Amino acid sequence: MHSLKPPLAMKRPRPPSPPPLSPASTKQTSPPPRPLKSLHPNTPPISSKKPKSHPKWVPLNLSQTELSLPLTFPTGQTFRWKQTGPLQYTGTIGPHLLSLKHLQNGDVSYFIHFTPSESAAKLALLDFLNVSISLAKLWEVFSENDSRFAELAKYLKGARVLRQDPVECLVQFLCSSNNNIGRITKMVDFISSLGTHLGSVGGFDFHEFPSLERLSAVSEEELRQAGFGYRAKYITGTVDVLQSKPDGGAQWLLSLRKLDLQEAIDALCSLPGVGPKVAACIALFSLDQHHAIPVDTHVWQIATKYLLPELAGARLTPKLCSRVAEAFVSKYGEYAGWAQTLLFIADLPSQKALLPSHFWDIKEKKSAKIEDSNSCNIDGNYS
DNA sequence: CGGTAACCTGGGAT
DNA sequence: AATCCCAGGTTAC
Numbered sequence: 001m002h003s004l005k006p007p008l009a010m011k012r013p014r015p016p017s018p019p020p021l022s023p024a025s026t027k028q029t030s031p032p033p034r035p036l037k038s039l040h041p042n043t044p045p046i047s048s049k050k051p052k053s054h055p056k057w058v059p060l061n062l063s064q065t066e067l068s069l070p071l072t073f074p075t076g077q078t079f080r081w082k083q084t085g086p087l088q089y090t091g092t093i094g095p096h097l098l099s100l101k102h103l104q105n106g107d108v109s110y111f112i113h114f115t116p117s118e119s120a121a122k123l124a125l126l127d128f129l130n131v132s133i134s135l136a137k138l139w140e141v142f143s144e145n146d147s148r149f150a151e152l153a154k155y156l157k158g159a160r161v162l163r164q165d166p167v168e169c170l171v172q173f174l175c176s177s178n179n180n181i182g183r184i185t186k187m188v189d190f191i192s193s194l195g196t197h198l199g200s201v202g203g204f205d206f207h208e209f210p211s212l213e214r215l216s217a218v219s220e221e222e223l224r225q226a227g228f229g230y231r232a233k234y235i236t237g238t239v240d241v242l243q244s245k246p247d248g249g250a251q252w253l254l255s256l257r258k259l260d261l262q263e264a265i266d267a268l269c270s271l272p273g274v275g276p277k278v279a280a281c282i283a284l285f286s287l288d289q290h291h292a293i294p295v296d297t298h299v300w301q302i303a304t305k306y307l308l309p310e311l312a313g314a315r316l317t318p319k320l321c322s323r324v325a326e327a328f329v330s331k332y333g334e335y336a337g338w339a340q341t342l343l344f345i346a347d348l349p350s351q352k353a354l355l356p357s358h359f360w361d362i363k364e365k366k367s368a369k370i371e372d373s374n375s376c377n378i379d380g381n382y383s
Numbered sequence: 384c385g386g387t388a389a390c391c392t393g394g395g396a397t
Numbered sequence: 398a399a400t401c402c403c404a405g406g407t408t409a410c
Contacts, residue, residue: 180403
């Protein structure tokens with residue numbers, strides 16, 4: 001159960017750089033069940049030293065105030081980038097494999113591990129990072145309208161919204177429903193392994209995200225065996241719908257960038273497994289819908305605490321879901337999604353260390369364990 | 384149309 | 398050790 005080769009026959013062109021493990025040897029007669037567990041490669045820390053040309057770290061004109069890698073990459077927008085160093089993250093953008101890291105002064109540099117075109121890689125990177133949008137300017141406005149935001153912003157500078165590929169973003173968030181980060185990551189890794197191998201960095205293998213055509217060759221059963229649970233049919237169902245679009249699913253998704261938010265959300269919700277929350281994630285993280293608000297359990301907590309206290313204790317229904325989104329937009333404006341991103345991050349346990357203790361959200365699991373009966377309030381907090 | 388109960392799975396709490 | 402609960406929801410009654 002420790003074989004790691006991609007589970008399905010590789011019909012795609014051979015990888016541009018030799019994969020670290022040679023799948024050729026393993027005789028494949030039957031499709032062996034491949035549980036998600038232990039997808040972690042046991043590859044050595046570094047491999048493949050083939051110098052493509054003269055790769056080197058190249059500075060981006062981006063300060064930490066505009067882009068903090070630790071606050072942007074491992075905080076739930078994407079599950080495809082891996083930490084490969086102290087302040088370094090590695091991932092793919094289209095057919096490009098690259099790393100980003102902070103320099104001593106906080107500025108960001110990038111390193112191209114593999115690309116068909118250096119200039120295209122640079123352009124793709126700038127696009128992916130949404131560099132045309134000034135985070136500092138946005139946050140200035142948010143801070144004027146919200147003193148709590150202003151406080152949090154001091155400690156969490158550079159939490160930026162990425163501009164991801166819609167197909168990639170969609171599939172990732174299809175995996176996210178009612179799920180936890182660890183398992184989502186494993187599922188995304190599984191899907192990713194179906195794409196063309198682009199290289200290996202820091203012990204991680206990186207693949208171009210598989211095309212819809214490639215994905216359409218995967219059956220629901222295979223995904224279930226891989227541990228996707230009921231989300232297996234979401235993937236196959238959505239891929240099928242996308243494949244049926246006249247101009248192709250990828251193009252159809254891209255066309256949603258030109259629509260109004262509600263139209264884009266409605267279109268996305270027509271896909272199986274895509275509800276309001278997942279649709280908002282896709283809209284915000286890949287479709288230029290900067291005021292989309294993914295209302296998940298975290299955001300619901302935040303909203304009922306600081307934005308709509310009158311709703312505290314209520315259950316999260318689609319109706320209230322849109323009510324929360326409206327509240328965010330009316331408070332933060334057309335880039336409300338970018339504000340929500342910071343508030344969401346501030347609520348993550350993993351970022352607690354960056355904040356003064358008075359920001360720590362005293363989360364008392366509803367366990368509460370009231371010694372006796374009587375006072376049994378729903379949400380555990382009493383004000 | 385608004386409210387509820389299943390839905391896969393694995394890790395942590397009870 | 399056996400259950401219960403929950404995790405960045407969606408779908409079907």
